[in-house]
Amino acid sequence: MKARIKSLLVRVRPWLPGWPYFVFAIVFATSRMIYRGELGVRFDPSPLFYFIQWVDPWFFENDFVRSILYLHHQAPLPNFVVGAAWLALGPVDSITFLDGMFLAFGATLGFAMIAALERLGVNRLFALVVACAFVATPEFVIYECWLFYHVPIAALMCCSLVALLYFYRRGTFRAALLFFSLLALIALVRNIYGVLWMVVAAAVLLIAPPIASQPGVRIRRTILKALIVPVLLVYANNLKTSLLIGRGFGDALIWTNMVTKIWGELPVAERERLVEEGLVSDAVNHEPYSDPDSVPLLAVEVAETGVPLLDVKKTATGRSNTHSLEHLMVADRYYKPDGKYLLKNYPIAYANAVRWAITDWYMSSPTRDIVLPRFANYKRLGRLDTKLNKLAGLRPTGQILAVMILVPLALAYGVYRLVRTRARLASERSSVVAIAFLLLTILYAGLGTTLVSYGDFSRYRFDVDPFYVILLVLLATQVARFFVRLTKRAFARLRRVAPAR
C-alpha cells in the first residue's frame, strides 16, 4: 500500500507545483454549477439593449466600424468585441460566446490572484482559499453574469499585476511590453483609466526598476521603450474623438455627472431660485441622457454628419441613442455651463457630495447599485448576498462595517510597506513596486469616480476590490509570521530556562 502511494506521488509530482490552480479550477467549476444549476443564475445580456455603455445592436448590423470609431463617451473595446461577436455568430450564439468569455474572465481573475499572492510571498494554501472565497461570493457571480465591463476589468487588473511581477522577475523588454499592453487594454475597456494612469505607473517602475535580464541593458530605457506603443494607442483613441467629433473624449459625461452630483446637495428652495433667476438652465431638473422627444427643452438642432451613430436619435427598436451628437450638444450647451457655475459657486456642496461618496457609498457592497436590483440574477441571489453583508456588518444606510474598517486598513498597510526601512532592500523591490502599483490604481480609480460621478461608487470599487484583498492578505500574512516568530522565540527561551532532562 505504502509503495503504491509512493509510486502514485512520484507520478503526480510533476503536476504538484500547479496544485493550487488545479484545486481552484475545481472549486470554480463546482461553484458555477451550483449557482447556475441549483440557484438558477443565468448570464444576463440585457444591458446591451439599454445601458448607455453599449451601442444598440442595430448599429452593429448597419454601420459597425464607424459606430466603434465615432464612440465619444465610452471606451471602444467592449463594444468592438460584442459587436464583432454579434456579427460573426449572430444574436443567439454571440450571447453564448459572451457568457463563456465572462466565465473565463472570472476564472482568470482567480488564477491571477493566486499567482500574484504567491509571488508576493503569501502561503499557497492561503492564496488558494482567498481566491476561491473571492470568486465564489454571490456578489461576484452577479457581476460575472452581467454584461458590463467590471469583471473583465477586475480580471485584467489582476493579470497586469502578475505581468508586473513577471517583468520584475525577468527584466526583459517583452515582459515590460506585456505589462504596459495590459494597462492599455484596460484603458480601452474602461474610459476612466487612461494615459495619466499609465504614465504614473511607468514613473513608479522608473524609480525602482528591476535588474536587467542581461548585463549592459539599460533597464530604464527598456521601460520607456515598452511604454511608447501602448500609451500612444490609448492617446490615439482620445485624439480620434477630438478629431472626428470636435470634442474631447468623455466631454458629454463629465459635466452631466458634475451637475447631478452638486444639484442633489442643494436645498430645494435654492434650486428653484437658481432656475427661476436663470443662473442655471432647466436641464438640471431632468435626468442626464433623457430622451429629447419627451423633454423638448433638451432638443438641439444638429447638422447631419452621415454617421448613423451620431445622427440617429432613435433606433428601429425605439431605443433612444445616447451616443448621438444631440446628447453631446445638450451637454455642451446646458450641462457644461451649469456645471461650471455650480462648481464655482457651491464648492461646499461639491465637497459634501464627494465626502458622502467616499464615506457612504464607497463603503458599501458593490451590489448597492441604482439599477442592479431590477435584474433577475440579483433577485435570485439578493437574499444570500444581503445575509453575507449583514454578517459583515451591513448598516441601514447601506455601508458595511467591515468595509469601513478594512478599506482604510488596507491603504494604511500599503503606505507602511512603501515607507518602512525594509522597503529599500533588494529582496523587497518587486513587492514594493507591486504595492505601489496597487495603491496607485486604487487611488486613481477611487478619486476618478468619487470626484466626478454621482452614484454607484461601490460598483466602481469592484474593479479594484481584488487589489484591496491582496493588500489585506499581505497584512494578514505579515501579522501571522510575526506571531509565529514570537511564539518560536518564547519556546526557545523556555527551553533555555528548563533544559531537557
Next chain:
Amino acid sequence: MVGVAAFVMALAQVPTRARRVLELAGESLDPNARGGPDPVLAQELLCDALVFAAADSTAPATDDVGESRVEAAIARLTASGALSRAAGSTERAKEILTGLTATPPPADMPALELFVRQVVDATEGHDKTRRAARRRPWMYAGLIVLVVGALGAFEAARFPWRSYAFKASSAEAGFVAQGRLSQLQSYNLLFHTTTEDGPWVEIDLFETRTVSRIILRQRADCCKDRGLPMIVEVAGEDKAWVEVGERTVAFDKWDLRFTKPHEARWVRIRSTATTILHLSDIQIR
C-alpha cells in the same frame, strides 16, 4: 531639486562589489525570484557581502590563521567599528550575525539582509539605511499630521460656521458669554444667558458672506419654550439689523431657509420677552 540631484547622483554611482553581492542576496530572497526564494543561497551571498565589505574597510586584516574568511571579515569589521555603527553595539551585531551560520536559515532573513546592508553602508562611509530608519518615526508622524490636517481642513470646509465667534448678552453661572460655534458648554449648550429682558446672542461671521440658511437647535433635555418669542436678524458691516425670521412656538430644530440669500457680516438671535436664551446648535450656511 536637491532630491532630483541626489537621485541622479545615485544613478551615476558605481556600486561596490559588496553592494552588488548584497543585491544578489536580496534577489535570491525575493518571493518573486525565478524558482522562488532561496534562503540558503541568500545566506551564502550575505556572508560574501560581509567579506567584500571587510575588504573595502579601512581596518587592517587580522593575522589569525585558521579562522574562516567570514570570521576574519567579522573581526576586521569589528575593528573598523562598522559592526557597532550598524547594530548599536558589537555584542548586538554578533548576536544578529549568528543568523549567517544558522542551519536552517532564520525565518526572518530580510532582517539579516537589512543589517548587512547597514554594515556595507558603514564601510562605505555613510549610514543611509540607518538614517532612513531614524527618519521613519518622523515620517509616520508626518503622515499622521498630514491625514489629520487634511481631515481638519475638510471638516473646516464642510462646516465653516463652526469657526464663527458668538457673544451673548449675559452668562449663567458656569457658562461663558463668548466663544465659537464649535464649542459646547454644560448641558451640550453653546451659551446660556441669565433671566433678563430681551436676551440676545450675536454671531460674527468675520466678513460679509452670503447666508441662505440658518438652522437653530434648542436645548435637547428640557425648557424648549425659553427664549420665545425669538427673532433672527442679520446685518452688514454697518450693523443695521434686518429681521429675517420670528418664532413664537417651541421647537427642537428651526430651519430658516431664505429664497433670496442675504449678504451678512453679523447674525443676531434675540428674544423680545424677559426670559432665558440658550441654544445647542447654530448653523449659518
